[in-house]
Amino acid sequence: MTYGMDCTGMDCIERTMDYDDLSEYVEEYVDEGDYIEVYFGRAHVEGTIESISGTHYRIDTHHDSMGLLELELKDVEDDLLEFVHIPENEGKRIVISML
Numbered sequence: 001m002t003y004g005m006d007c008t009g010m011d012c013i014e015r016t017m018d019y020d021d022l023s024e025y026v027e028e029y030v031d032e033g034d035y036i037e038v039y040f041g042r043a044h045v046e047g048t049i050e051s052i053s054g055t056h057y058r059i060d061t062h063h064d065s066m067g068l069l070e071l072e073l074k075d076v077e078d079d080l081l082e083f084v085h086i087p088e089n090e091g092k093r094i095v096i097s098m099l
Contacts, residue, residue, distance in 0.1 A: 011092040018099045019077050023055065025096065026073070030085055037084035040076040045069055046084075 017025065030036065030049070036059070037046040047061040047069070055073040073080075085094040 009091070010086070013092060013094045014097070015094065016097045016099055019080065022080075022083055022096060022098070023073075026055070026083075026085075029087070031088070033088040035086040035088070037082075038071060038073070038076070038080070039082040039084075041079040041081075045071050 030052070032049050032052060035046070035048050036057070037044060045059060045061070047059040049057055050060050050068060051058040057071045057073065059069045059071060061067065061069055080098050082098065083096045085096070086092070087094075
């Protein structure tokens with residue numbers, strides 16, 4: 001859905017992974033400054049990554065009322081539906097659906 005970012009004209013790459021493959025992907029490709037959306041259960045978190053420590057993310061939501069959120073990806077593993085990664089300055093949107 002990408003509520004906070006205009007994705008017009010971006011290449012969209014869709015993948016399906018299990019949690020272990022996603023963990024490897026985020027460790028290798030997701031960096032501070034990238035925009036992410038994480039959909040789990042009936043909730044989602046989205047924003048720009050301020051800091052990463054393992055699978056722990058500090059995310060700037062760009063909303064005055066929410067500010068910075070912290071998310072431990074491992075804590076939502078069982079409820080994880082989709083992980084969207086928009087690398088900073090690359091013009092592509094990677095949508096990872098969970099198996």
